[in-house]
Structure formats: C-alpha cells, structure tokens
Amino acid sequence: MLVEEIMKKDVMTLQAHNTINEALNLLNEHHIRHIPIVNEHDSVIGIISDRDIRDAAPSTLEETQNQETLNHEVKTIMTSPVITVHPLDFIEEMASIFYEHEIACVPVTKENRIVGIVTEKDLLYTLIQLTGIHEQSSQIEVKVPNKAGMLPEVTQIIGNRKINISSVFIYPYKGDQKQKIIVLRIQTMNPMPLIDELKNKGYEVLWPNIPGLSQ
Structure with a gap:
C-alpha cells in the first residue's frame, strides 16, 4: 500500500511569519495536532505540534504571564529540518521512519511541494485495516x-x-x-x-x- 492511499490531502499550513496565537487558533478550530510550516512555494521548511505550542504558550493560571509570547512568529518554535515522505513510498517504509525517528506525523511532498500529511493515528488505523481484525x-x-x-x-x-x-x-x-x-x-x-x-x-x-x- 502506498502513502498516497492513506494521506490526508487537505493540509492546514502556516508560514514562518505567522504567530503562535494563529497556530493555536488553527489547531483548536480544525482539531489537529500538527501544522507544517511552508514557504511561498509550498515547500516544507518546518513543523509545529500542539505540544510545541503548549510549551511556548503562557499558563492559563497566570493570564498576565508572557502573553507577548503568543505574538511571536512560529519560526521561533518550529522543528526544522523536517522528515518527509513521497506519495509513492510504501507505508511499511513510512512506519519504519515513525519508529526510528520517534515522530508522530510526516508531511508528504512531491516535487518539493506539500501534497498531504500522515499522522501516527492514520498509520495505526491503516495497519488495523490490513490485518482484517x-x-x-x-x-x-x-x-x-x-x-x-x-x-x-x-x-x-x-x-x-x-x-x-x-x-x-x-x-x-x-x-x-x-x-x-x-x-x-x-x-x-x-x-x-x-x-x-x-x-x-x-x-x-x-x-x-x-x-x-x-x-
């Protein structure tokens, strides 16, 4: 089975100049956990997770603490460079990447442009389907x-x-x-x-x- 068969094609992305607050709103609005960061050519230059944002955002118990952090650009907290896969890669190879690099999400790129995304939940669901259980x-x-x-x-x-x-x-x-x-x-x-x-x-x-x- 190929990556293109299980990837989500409707990918929410941001650019490096967007703020952490914008990323937080995007996560909450679309109930997602990862946001690829792209440049003007839709090439992946970074990725952020809900954990990255939680670590950067001020505590809800101290509303005045570091509120300015939310206005920082996402490039200050994104992970870069990013491991990506191709739509024609096999999901077995992708599973090995998830395991070896201990990651929970990989953007899918073709001709250096993002075309999809696969999360560990997507991969696990697919493997369950393949077992016939x-x-x-x-x-x-x-x-x-x-x-x-x-x-x-x-x-x-x-x-x-x-x-x-x-x-x-x-x-x-x-x-x-x-x-x-x-x-x-x-x-x-x-x-x-x-x-x-x-x-x-x-x-x-x-x-x-x-x-x-x-x-």
Whole structure:
C-alpha cells in the first residue's frame, strides 16, 4: 500500500511569519495536532505540534504571564529540518521512519511541494485495516519450517475448504531463522475443522491451541 492511499490531502499550513496565537487558533478550530510550516512555494521548511505550542504558550493560571509570547512568529518554535515522505513510498517504509525517528506525523511532498500529511493515528488505523481484525473472522497461527513453498501449502488447505483469507503475516519464530510463524485471519467463525485438518497433516498450530483436537 502506498502513502498516497492513506494521506490526508487537505493540509492546514502556516508560514514562518505567522504567530503562535494563529497556530493555536488553527489547531483548536480544525482539531489537529500538527501544522507544517511552508514557504511561498509550498515547500516544507518546518513543523509545529500542539505540544510545541503548549510549551511556548503562557499558563492559563497566570493570564498576565508572557502573553507577548503568543505574538511571536512560529519560526521561533518550529522543528526544522523536517522528515518527509513521497506519495509513492510504501507505508511499511513510512512506519519504519515513525519508529526510528520517534515522530508522530510526516508531511508528504512531491516535487518539493506539500501534497498531504500522515499522522501516527492514520498509520495505526491503516495497519488495523490490513490485518482484517475489523471483520468477522478468526486468527490462526501456524509454525512452519523456513523454506520455499510453505505458505502455498497452508493456503491450499484453506482454499480447499472454500474459506476466504482476510490477511497474512509472516515473522520468525522467537528469533529462530529456521522457523516461521504464518498468521492468517480467515473469514469463518468456526476454525476448528480447519485446525484439526492442519494438525492431521503435520502442521503445528500455535493458536488457537484448542484441547481435544488432533495433535
């Protein structure tokens, strides 16, 4: 899946000369948490968050304290330079950027101009959709040797039962590169006949591990 498929295209932006008070009003009006700062060519030169503004704004308990701060330009509190992604980047690559840089938002740019924005909430929602967990389904985890052809073998058994597969994930078994876990979300609320068949064919089903089924 590409970034352009999940990004928000209606992006609220400000320029460096806008005030912190203007940024605060924009956050409150549109219920957003991040504002990219752009130049006259719509190139991203900085970004500010609601936390940046909270840290800069005067305390509500002391109304006369540093009120002038709200009139300062946003360039005094913005983060720069800014990490950006391209609309044709894969969301897996973007997820790695979120994790490695511990950020909560990335502007999306094309030809050095802002065209969208993605937040950690957008990314998390997308990943939830990709797992198929939002659908009525069951999850099965099967441990297999890490060799070619194992996934088709397992999915063949599922296909023979005319069961649709919502999603598939594969990861190493406890760090052992010789074993893999195939995680399948299938569109049936009664996976027990399938689990029984998988076990009868010699597969180790880790989840659900239901007592009484064939070993």
